[in-house]
Amino acid sequence: xxxxxxxxxxxxxxxxxxxAEEDGGASVVSVEDLHKSFGSQPVLNGIxxxxxxxxxxxxxxxxxxxxxxxxxLVIGLEKPDSGSVxxxxxxxxxxxxxxxxxxxxxxxxxxxHAALYDSLTVEQNVAFPLQHHKKKMSKSEQxxxxxxxxxxxxxxxxxxxxxxxxxGGMQKRVGLARALALEPDILLLDEPTAGLDPISxxxxxxxxxxxxxxxxxxxxxxxxxxxxxKAIADRLALLNEGTVVIxxxxxxxxxxDIEFVREFLRHS
Amino acid sequence: MIDxxxxxxxxxxxxxxxxxxxxVSSSSLTNSSKxxxxxxxxxxxxxxxxxxxxxxAAVTPPFEFRELVRQLDEIGxxxxxxxxxxxxxxxxxxxxxxxxxxxxxxxxxxxPAAIVFSVIHETGPxxxxxxxxxxxxxxxxxxxxxxKVTEQIDAIEASAVNPYRLLAATRILxxxxxxxxxxxxxxxxxxxxxxxxxxxxEPLSLHQFISTGFNGASFNDFLPPTFKTAVFGLIxxxxxxxxxxxxQGGAAGVGRAxxxxxxxxxxxxxxxxxxxxxxxxxxxx
Numbered sequence: 005x006x007x008x009x010x011x012x013x014x015x016x017x018x019x020x021x022x023x024a025e026e027d028g029g030a031s032v033v034s035v036e037d038l039h040k041s042f043g044s045q046p047v048l049n050g051i052x053x054x055x056x057x058x059x060x061x062x063x064x065x066x067x068x069x070x071x072x073x074x075x076x077l078v079i080g081l082e083k084p085d086s087g088s089v090x091x092x093x094x095x096x097x098x099x100x101x102x103x104x105x106x107x108x109x110x111x112x113x114x115x116x117h118a119a120l121y122d123s124l125t126v127e128q129n130v131a132f133p134l135q136h137h138k139k140k141m142s143k144s145e146q147x148x149x150x151x152x153x154x155x156x157x158x159x160x161x162x163x164x165x166x167x168x169x170x171x172g173g174m175q176k177r178v179g180l181a182r183a184l185a186l187e188p189d190i191l192l193l194d195e196p197t198a199g200l201d202p203i204s205x206x207x208x209x210x211x212x213x214x215x216x217x218x219x220x221x222x223x224x225x226x227x228x229x230x231x232x233x234k235a236i237a238d239r240l241a242l243l244n245e246g247t248v249v250i251x252x253x254x255x256x257x258x259x260x261d262i263e264f265v266r267e268f269l270r271h272s
Numbered sequence: 273m274i275d276x277x278x279x280x281x282x283x284x285x286x287x288x289x290x291x292x293x294x295x296v297s298s299s300s301l302t303n304s305s306k307x308x309x310x311x312x313x314x315x316x317x318x319x320x321x322x323x324x325x326x327x328x329a330a331v332t333p334p335f336e337f338r339e340l341v342r343q344l345d346e347i348g349x350x351x352x353x354x355x356x357x358x359x360x361x362x363x364x365x366x367x368x369x370x371x372x373x374x375x376x377x378x379x380x381x382x383x384p385a386a387i388v389f390s391v392i393h394e395t396g397p398x399x400x401x402x403x404x405x406x407x408x409x410x411x412x413x414x415x416x417x418x419x420k421v422t423e424q425i426d427a428i429e430a431s432a433v434n435p436y437r438l439l440a441a442t443r444i445l446x447x448x449x450x451x452x453x454x455x456x457x458x459x460x461x462x463x464x465x466x467x468x469x470x471x472x473x474e475p476l477s478l479h480q481f482i483s484t485g486f487n488g489a490s491f492n493d494f495l496p497p498t499f500k501t502a503v504f505g506l507i508x509x510x511x512x513x514x515x516x517x518x519x520q521g522g523a524a525g526v527g528r529a530x531x532x533x534x535x536x537x538x539x540x541x542x543x544x545x546x547x548x549x550x551x552x553x554x555x556x557x
Binding site for chain 1: 325329332334418419422423424426427428429430431432433434436
């Protein structure tokens with residue numbers, strides 16, 4: 005696809021986004037009747053969710069219930085078997101890789117294990133999206149922006165370190181800085197506190213809350229950590245066997261009579 | 273029970289007491305061969321789709337020049353010592369073997385020509401292809417496989433960067449461009465060491481060796497065999513990137529991808545050489 009087509013898609017996305025916002029709080033991310041199987045193993049069985057601008061949705065559930073698959077479908081790393089994923093009103097299911105690229109520029113993704121590029125330094129990792137998409141920025145502007153982003157996530161030093169030389173919590177912070185590099189309006193976080201000690205988890209939660217307040221993004225946070233979800237999310241969706249068992253505030257989950265919900269809350 | 277199993281599984285010979293019977297039914301054999309055939313064609317189908325995606329990514333902007341230059345250095349410059357050494361060793365061996373054979377048949381004067389034609393026609397290109405498929409194929413396969421299993425390729429895609437363009441197209445193009453150049457270097461080392469090996473036995477100047485060896489040679493002897501290695505480069509880069517980027521299964525998967533990259537690219541380089549030699553003989557007689 006030529007650059008013109010990428011620009012057309014980006015422009016169309018911006019128009020759709022504008023229309024959606026004119027409609028008054030329309031969904032930025034909309035997932036409808038999503039089905040996904042791997043071989044004969046069904047993972048998602050008709051998931052429907054929406055997230056508005058400035059809203060944070062936490063997706064909870066046991067391990068292997070398809071939470072991470074849901075995020076990968078939202079950003080287009082997986083194709084759904086059926087159903088639709090709409091970003092700013094545009095269905096991304098049938099888009100080619102370069103067309104998806106135009107939409108992904110408005111999305112940030114924090115991977116479960118950060119997925120930092122192990123051959124690049126911390127600074128180069130955060131600079132990666134800028135080098136590819138902000139080519140008009142000078143080297144010094146890019147460097148300043150990278151330092152600002154790293155400062156925003158609480159990293160003031162160690163920019164020249166390799167990912168293998170920093171802790172898991174630091175890797176998450178760098179991953180978050182990289183996800184924010186292109187100023188996304190949708191943030192997808194896959195288990196942001198998994199594998200971290202309670203203090204680091206709380207710090208990451210605080211950081212996510214701070215970023216939400218500052219950037220006003222639509223966020224989907226996949227987690228099995230109920231305390232973290234309660235702290236950072238406006239709404240929670242609990243998944244079991246590929247379907248949404250309940251969706252609502254933490255208080256609504258607490259009041260639920262559904263056996264699975266009660267059991268999940270009891271063990272969290 | 274044994275009789276029943278004999279009847280149903282097709283085991284012909286009666287087992288001796290204590291011998292374990294491996295039940296091999298004809299239907300399971302058929303199924304496994306069907307599975308193998310399916311996998312075989314599926315592999316080629318996936319390779320075709322992968323190649324198409326890489327070509328489409330390679331010919332559309334934005335172009336990844338910086339990564340291409342890095343790969344040219346990684347694949348070209350860093351393979352040079354190995355290719356030079358392999359070429360030199362081949363030159364020495366050819367010189368020793370050819371001297372022995374030609375002397376037996378009274379054609380010792382043809383020794384420089386025999387070395388020159390052997391090196392530039394066949395041994396230089398194929399040795400370069402195999403050395404690069406070993407070094408570069410394993411390197412690309414393991415690197416991309418490691419990136420795949422640690423979700424780094426997904427992270428590239430999530431950053432709105434096309435991994436086929438950034439990772440695959442640059443490496444494949446670098447292989448295509450560098451193989452002919454490495455072949456020239458390998459040929460040069462082979463010819464030089466071929467001369468050294470001969471000069472140690474019987475005094476002969478380099479100028480005399482070259483002028484005798486290249487006497488009667490034309491561009492048709494030189495260019496097609498050198499440029500056929502661009503096809504080797506395509507094969508090595510394509511298979512290594514393909515194997516790396518489709519890896520699954522952690523550390524074991526990375527090891528498998530590296531091994532498969534070397535084995536398959538070496539195999540396809542040899543098979544391609546058979547076809548290319550025939551085509552060169554037809555079109556450049």
